[in-house]
Amino acid sequence: MRGRTSYDGRLALSALLTALSLVILWGAAMAPWGRMGLVALAGLTPAAAVISGGPAAGGLCWAGTGILALLLLPDKGCGLLYLLFFGLYPLVKYAAERLSRRPLELLVKLAFFNAALTVLWFGLRAVFLWGLPQAEGLGWLLYPVGNGIFLAYDYGFSRLIAFYIARVDRPLRRGRGA
Numbered sequence: 397m398r399g400r401t402s403y404d405g406r407l408a409l410s411a412l413l414t415a416l417s418l419v420i421l422w423g424a425a426m427a428p429w430g431r432m433g434l435v436a437l438a439g440l441t442p443a444a445a446v447i448s449g450g451p452a453a454g455g456l457c458w459a460g461t462g463i464l465a466l467l468l469l470p471d472k473g474c475g476l477l478y479l480l481f482f483g484l485y486p487l488v489k490y491a492a493e494r495l496s497r498r499p500l501e502l503l504v505k506l507a508f509f510n511a512a513l514t515v516l517w518f519g520l521r522a523v524f525l526w527g528l529p530q531a532e533g534l535g536w537l538l539y540p541v542g543n544g545i546f547l548a549y550d551y552g553f554s555r556l557i558a559f560y561i562a563r564v565d566r567p568l569r570r571g572r573g574a
Contacts, residue, residue, distance in 0.1 A: 406449035410456040417441040417461040418468070421478055425471035435474050436549075439482030443557055446490050448565050454490065458483040476520060481512040489553070509546045510539065 417438045424434035438461070446454030462483055465475030485508070492504040517538060 406453045407456070409449045410445050410453045410460065413441040413445045413457045414460040414464070417457065417478075417483070418464050421461070421465050421469060421474050424474045425469045431471075431474060432477070435477045435482050438478055439485060440556060440560075442483050443486035443489075443553070444560060444564075446486055447557065447561060448568070451487060451490055454487050458487060473520075477516070480515060480520075481509075484512075485553075489550070505550060506543060506546070509543065513538065513542050 420434055420438040420441075424431045424438065427434060441461070442454045442458040445457040458479075462475065462479035465478055466472060469475050488508045489505065492501045492508075495501050495504065
């Protein structure tokens with residue numbers, strides 16, 4: 397019976413975090429500015445699910461939010477950005493950091509980022525950059541600048557995860573006797 401409660405708790409956590417992520421994505425779809433930041437904020441919820449419920453809970457949160465975002469949001473671009481990068485990255489980060497070899501971990505993270513960037517740039521450019529016709533001439537800067545920004549994002553994301561573990565996850569575990 398204890399195992400079932402644990403499973404039920406992880407499922408409830410995933411559902412709650414999926415709902416929270418979807419609300420944040422709805423705000424991103426409605427916001428006239430700051431969409432990328434709000435989509436990135438929504439990407440924190442799968443990380444919380446991975447930390448508190450395990451990788452299966454994180455995957456469920458990512459998949460549920462991604463599917464619901466594509467079905468319900470008026471701006472499908474926010475849902476695609478979440479689905480292809482910000483929501484999926486916490487799972488990739490979790491898998492990469494389990495390799496416990498820093499150079500290999502960094503290689504996996506950068507390979508994922510560059511693959512996502514390539515899909516977003518070449519496959520979905522019309523969705524995300526419709527208002528920037530001058531962006532065509534800056535394509536050569538895309539990968540070097542993008543990789544630098546991604547490394548800063550990864551560092552900041554790691555700090556937010558450490559904060560979540562120390563200030564949210566541990567006190568919750570202590571409070572429920574786990």
